[in-house]
Amino acid sequence: MSLEIAFPAPLAPPARGTIADAVFTDLRRAILELRLSPGTGISEAELARRLGVSRQPVREAFIRLGRIGYLKIQPQRRTEVAKISVREVLNARFIREALEVAVVRLACDRDAGPLIERLTDNLSEQRAARAADDRQEFHRLDDRFHRLIAEGAGCGFAWDLIGEQKAQMDRTRFLSLAFGQPAVYEDHLAIFDALKSRDGVAAEAAMRLHLSRINDHLFRLKQEFDQFFDDTGEDSANGEPVGTGRNG
CATH class of the missing domain: 1.10.10.10 (Winged helix-like DNA-binding domain superfamily/Winged helix DNA-binding domain)
Structure with a gap:
């Protein structure tokens, strides 16, 4: 080929x-x-x-x-x-949730002024990328949104750790942007609003919901692009099968 x-x-x-x-x-x-x-x-x-x-x-x-x-x-x-490893996607989601829920809570406990300014600009750029259906740019801005929160919480290292683990998840995320951009953007707005009001409980809940969506995306993508995925070990990852939509 x-x-x-x-x-x-x-x-x-x-x-x-x-x-x-x-x-x-x-x-x-x-x-x-x-x-x-x-x-x-x-x-x-x-x-x-x-x-x-x-x-x-x-x-x-x-x-x-x-x-x-x-x-x-x-x-x-x-x-x-290589095919996309379902197991590694779910492992990456588990790692991201463990780290990013803690990070977003820390961000709520700090002076969020500078962070809110940066996230406002980022969300504006996300909105433009979504309107243009520029998936490459939207994906880049999605990553930057999460990095900004980690840096704003004084935990930039956490995003570096996540970056080392999420290669397979990134391909699934990009593939899901054909239908998932509106939900991603709305989730980011919910996280932003919680950060702006310094509501740690709401920020944690919004982040958990946002990261859990990958389960449903996997279920849908595997139905449409089954030839892209390697299912080996999927049921044992995180103790739950793909598509349950549960957090954990």
Whole structure:
């Protein structure tokens, strides 16, 4: 299967980092946004040729993508984009809920003035991205919304920890933006209102509801795109099957 991805050819020298960093970043984004769908074969040699670089930086990028579960690297066989692991999506949701519910409560206990200003701007940008159905930008702003809350609570490190765990969840989130943008935006407004009023109980409840939606999204997406998902171990993740909609 040929590689269909909008890479420049050859790859321009990166402003920061290494060629391997640039390949990793662009390829990760293409996989996250399903421009390279699960099961797509990808050739280290072909990609290096198209980018006009040696195979070494491409190999390094492939190894990193394998570590986060985006590539299935099989020695002496083709490398392909890995399926979305249902188990890892649910594990990431569990980690996010444990950390972000605590973070949003802390944010309510601090001076929220600067945070509210940043979130106001972010929500305005989300609204524009939603109106334009710009899913790439909406996804970026969604992540930034949560990072801003963590930083506003003095817990930026918590978002860094989450970022290391949510690679599979990100693909599911992006796929769900075809129908889920209105609910995501309304959830963000509810979290924002609770933060603005410094209502910790309401903020926790709004965050739990927001993060629990991934269960229902998984159920719907698996019905429509079952070929994209790996169900191995899904029922044991967090002690509940996909689609229950329960928090926990």
